[in-house]
Amino acid sequence: MDNRRSNKKAWFFVLPVVALVAFNAIIPLMTVVNYSVQETFGNNVFFWEGVKWFEQVLNSDRFHDSLGRQLIFTGIILSIEVPLGVAIALTMPRKGVWVSVCLVFMAMPLLIPWNVVGAMWNIFALPDIGLLGYALNSIGFDYDYTQQPLSAWFTTILMDVWHWTSLVVLLAYAGLRSIPDAYYQAAKIDGAGAWAVFRHIQLPKMKRVLTIAILLRFMDSFMIYTEPFVLTGGGPGNSTTFLSIDLVKVALGQFDLGPAAAMSLIYFLIVLLVSWVFYTLMMKNEGQ
Amino acid sequence: MSKISLKNIRHSYMDNPVDDIDWALKQMSVDWSDGGAYALLGPSGCGKTTLLNIISGLLKPSEGEVWFGDQEVSNFPTDQRNIAQVFQFPVVYDTMTVYDNLAFPLRNRGIPETEIDKKVREIASMLDLEKTLMTRASGLTADGKQKISLGRGLVRSDVNAIMFDEPLTVIDPHLKWELRSKLKELHQQIGTTMIYVTHDQTEALTIADQVVVMQEGQVVQIGTPVELFERPQHTFVGHFIGSPGMNLLPCDFDLGKIVYGGAQIETSNQLNVDNTATRFEIGVRPEFIRFADSGIPVRVEKMSDAGRFSIVETRHGEDIIKLLVPDGGHVPSESAFLQFDPKHTHIYADDWMVD
Numbered sequence: 001m002d003n004r005r006s007n008k009k010a011w012f013f014v015l016p017v018v019a020l021v022a023f024n025a026i027i028p029l030m031t032v033v034n035y036s037v038q039e040t041f042g043n044n045v046f047f048w049e050g051v052k053w054f055e056q057v058l059n060s061d062r063f064h065d066s067l068g069r070q071l072i073f074t075g076i077i078l079s080i081e082v083p084l085g086v087a088i089a090l091t092m093p094r095k096g097v098w099v100s101v102c103l104v105f106m107a108m109p110l111l112i113p114w115n116v117v118g119a120m121w122n123i124f125a126l127p128d129i130g131l132l133g134y135a136l137n138s139i140g141f142d143y144d145y146t147q148q149p150l151s152a153w154f155t156t157i158l159m160d161v162w163h164w165t166s167l168v169v170l171l172a173y174a175g176l177r178s179i180p181d182a183y184y185q186a187a188k189i190d191g192a193g194a195w196a197v198f199r200h201i202q203l204p205k206m207k208r209v210l211t212i213a214i215l216l217r218f219m220d221s222f223m224i225y226t227e228p229f230v231l232t233g234g235g236p237g238n239s240t241t242f243l244s245i246d247l248v249k250v251a252l253g254q255f256d257l258g259p260a261a262a263m264s265l266i267y268f269l270i271v272l273l274v275s276w277v278f279y280t281l282m283m284k285n286e287g288q
Numbered sequence: 289m290s291k292i293s294l295k296n297i298r299h300s301y302m303d304n305p306v307d308d309i310d311w312a313l314k315q316m317s318v319d320w321s322d323g324g325a326y327a328l329l330g331p332s333g334c335g336k337t338t339l340l341n342i343i344s345g346l347l348k349p350s351e352g353e354v355w356f357g358d359q360e361v362s363n364f365p366t367d368q369r370n371i372a373q374v375f376q377f378p379v380v381y382d383t384m385t386v387y388d389n390l391a392f393p394l395r396n397r398g399i400p401e402t403e404i405d406k407k408v409r410e411i412a413s414m415l416d417l418e419k420t421l422m423t424r425a426s427g428l429t430a431d432g433k434q435k436i437s438l439g440r441g442l443v444r445s446d447v448n449a450i451m452f453d454e455p456l457t458v459i460d461p462h463l464k465w466e467l468r469s470k471l472k473e474l475h476q477q478i479g480t481t482m483i484y485v486t487h488d489q490t491e492a493l494t495i496a497d498q499v500v501v502m503q504e505g506q507v508v509q510i511g512t513p514v515e516l517f518e519r520p521q522h523t524f525v526g527h528f529i530g531s532p533g534m535n536l537l538p539c540d541f542d543l544g545k546i547v548y549g550g551a552q553i554e555t556s557n558q559l560n561v562d563n564t565a566t567r568f569e570i571g572v573r574p575e576f577i578r579f580a581d582s583g584i585p586v587r588v589e590k591m592s593d594a595g596r597f598s599i600v601e602t603r604h605g606e607d608i609i610k611l612l613v614p615d616g617g618h619v620p621s622e623s624a625f626l627q628f629d630p631k632h633t634h635i636y637a638d639d640w641m642v643d
Contacts, residue, residue, distance in 0.1 A: 185346050186379040190440055191367040191396040200381045200392070 035261035053262035066246040077221040085168025106166045118230025121159040149239035171213040175206035211282040290357030292320040297352035312338045314505045327496030328485045335505040336485045344371040372441025372450040378433035382426040389425045390439045411443045431463045449481040523639045526571045537570045549584040554630035565637035576632035577611035583625040
């Protein structure tokens with residue numbers, strides 16, 4: 001039985017939000033769509049180009065390369081940060097004075113602005129004067145992130161792990177804290193070992209927060225811009241030019257607004273698609 | 289299976305307990321005989337769960353020893369003590385099926401799969417879980433989940449005792465009765481020692497052969513339900529058990545005579561003349577008081593119907609005295625006299641029954 005009556009006036013209350021979303025999302029997005037199907041040489045003169053820019057972007061080796069780099073980068077980031085974050089969360093104390101100490105230490109990297117992180121690591125990793133770069137070289141590694149692609153990748157990944165693992169830790173820790181003591185006691189009585197406790201109690205209870213953690217880390221790392229831009233500027237060569245850095249080069253460096261707009265939309269759709277697929281898969285068994 | 293003995297156990301959750309109240313459990317020695325059905329009864333916060341966790345090894349007592357039979361297990365971790373415990377809130381492993389949940393304790397102990405299968409099916413049929421055996425445990429109702437928790441304790445053939453920590457708290461009232469009789473039935477079938485923690489006297493008295501009554505970290509009496517009812521060793525037992533509880537009336541102790549309301553009172557136990565206690569009370573249950581032509585003068589104040597009898601509240605001076613009158617029994621309208629049954633009237637000195 002449905003006692004609710006429909007009241008058309010309710011739509012008026014939604015109007016402010018619709019207006020807000022329109023101004024900060026839909027209208028800018030439509031501008032991008034506008035650019036992506038036309039050619040312009042300025043003076044507000046546009047020529048219809050259809051899907052030409054999309055074809056050009058999708059067929060360009062340059063886009064394939066930066067997309068490939070982006071996928072590899074995000075893959076590495078997720079496969080390091082998620083297990084590491086969970087592992088750290090598991091070793092954190094469950095009660096006592098050390099809890100807050102740990103939490104503050106964990107939250108610290110998250111509070112530093114992104115470009116500052118980039119600048120810090122830029123100096124920290126310099127092979128001649130940076131602590132990390134100098135130390136690595138003096139113990140025998142040939143390390144120079146300004147010249148060698150491998151060193152540049154290593155530094156970028158290390159920086160991201162340093163900056164963002166805490167997020168996974170904090171989320172995983174919150175999930176762990178929500179498990180009642182009785183579960184651990186029951187597991188002891190059932191003779192479960194540490195692995196069985198992790199596999200059958202902790203992991204299932206962390207599932208929701210881990211889904212959020214993985215989604216956030218996927219989106220953030222897939223759209224990473226500031227930190228590698230400050231650290232390596234996309235170099236050496238194009239070796240750390242990820243999608244967003246490439247996009248900015250196309251849009252603002254070369255002022256190819258059409259291809260840049262097409263690329264933006266493709267980029268956006270990839271993030272949306274992957275997030276949706278991932279979320280659907282993770283939540284498949286929920287809601288029973 | 290063996291006898292469980294607690295020897296001079298004492299526990300505090302503080303690092304440096306000083307006062308009496310710092311001890312969650314005051315010093316006690318308790319024996320639980322093999323195959324007994326015990327209830328641990330007491331109000332919230334009296335140390336019941338602490339005592340339970342000490343037996344199962346989830347908690348290490350500050351002082352004292354735990355013995356299973358002729359072996360000291362004080363330093364054994366929980367999984368080596370072979371104890372099963374069912375908690376207040378049902379614990380099930382959400383991602384597993386009911387079957388896997390029941391098999392979990394056995395698999396952890398490396399028992400062959402054919403044997404596990406036999407055992408799991410046996411227990412599932414005892415608990416009426418056969419129909420849902422292959423469904424995911426997370427989808428079950430609270431009582432279904434609690435049955436699984438119970439089942440995980442029962443599948444193990446080696447358990448010394450099964451302990452229940454207020455297991456019916458989250459169960460619907462109409463299912464409580466069913467699960468309770470199921471428990472009783474299971475105990476008769478398998479004969480394992482059972483310790484059942486509860487703050488509900490009905491539950492304790494129906495389930496257990498022996499009831500251990502606790503108050504403020506102390507065991508005040510261990511006895512059969514009848515003993516607790518007829519000879520409460522402590523005023524707390526008298527007051528806590530029974531509905532309504534025992535009447536406790538401050539009395540005078542004069543030259544070896546117990547005097548209340550100007551009359552000498554006959555009691556089942558006698559005081560020594562040189563008893564040094566500071567406080568004396570008469571304890572008599574409402575069931576053992578009746579109206580009479582002479583005795584303690586009272587005024588009848590209130591009457592409430594409780595089915596086959598009425599609870600009558602009377603007043604003598606400051607004291608309220610409750611008594612039970614069978615249906616159809618005569619209740620005087622205002623002033624009346626009460627008689628106590630001497631066999632069931634006890635004298636308490638500083639809260640303890642005098643022998």
